[in-house]
Amino acid sequence: MRRAPLPADSLDAADRAILNAFQAGFPVVSRPFAEAGAALGLSEDELVTRIARLREVGAVTRFGPFFDAEAMGGAFCLCAMEVPADRFDTVVTLVNALPEVAHNYERAHRLNLWFVLATERPEAIDSAADRIERETGLKVLRFPKEREFFIGFRVAV
């Protein structure tokens, strides 16, 4: 994924309108780009071309359905650990070795290791976290999602 900002003039007003309009929803109809484009004053062709370009230049990471793994029976859990500085690399190696660990970040805080466990069944979350506790001798704090508030994001038009 692109981590550097695009040049300031990379996106025009129509691109920004597309970015804002399609974060919430996209119609499930035979010719969705025609319908969605009409709302933005863009033709079907122009909308398809612009989305393709936005993806190509890295302004969008993904266009399509976002699935809820929990609704399909899987589970996620955000976890945090306080790892002593002199053991940090060793603990990271142990944690990263577990296939259940999807993302892992170092953060500037007393709790300096934050990772997401992703498993196919909910029970597997605790067994993975317990295993990390056994292998490291450190506590694994567990922060499962209890409620999600609207995930939104707007770019200045």
Next chain:
Amino acid sequence: MTIDATDRRIVAATSGGLPLVPEPFAEVARWLALTEDEVMARIRAMQATGVIRRIALAPNHYALGLVANGMSVWDVHDMQVDALGAKVGALDFVSHCYRRPRALPDWPYNLFAMLHGQDRDEVAAKREQVAALLGPACRGHDILYSTRILKKTGLRLSGEG
């Protein structure tokens, strides 16, 4: 909630994104030897049950100039956290907002919100805006900046964990 084998094939076929063609659902149907109507009906049904949260375009914050981000965390009164969480989630600089359990005594915070800005000063200013919105219902807050990505793998099915 369960999905059947055909639904799983649709999930697998579209997990990388929808094809950018005028009739994307007909295209997916061709890949899977289904009809367009069946693909659309199954996608609508998965939306209704919540398996598909939304069909959307995910912006790349970094490419859009928002290279600074911080995980802000808030200790919000239990009676007000849901109403206030919805307001925080609706702010235009917040990308993800979740209520999570506290882990006392280690961790008093129950509301998590990812804040994005062009630099850390801007993120800090936005943190102040969230603090003002929460008002006296918030008893304490902190912000955690990531210093290193140590692992990032796997199919990203939903927004974040």
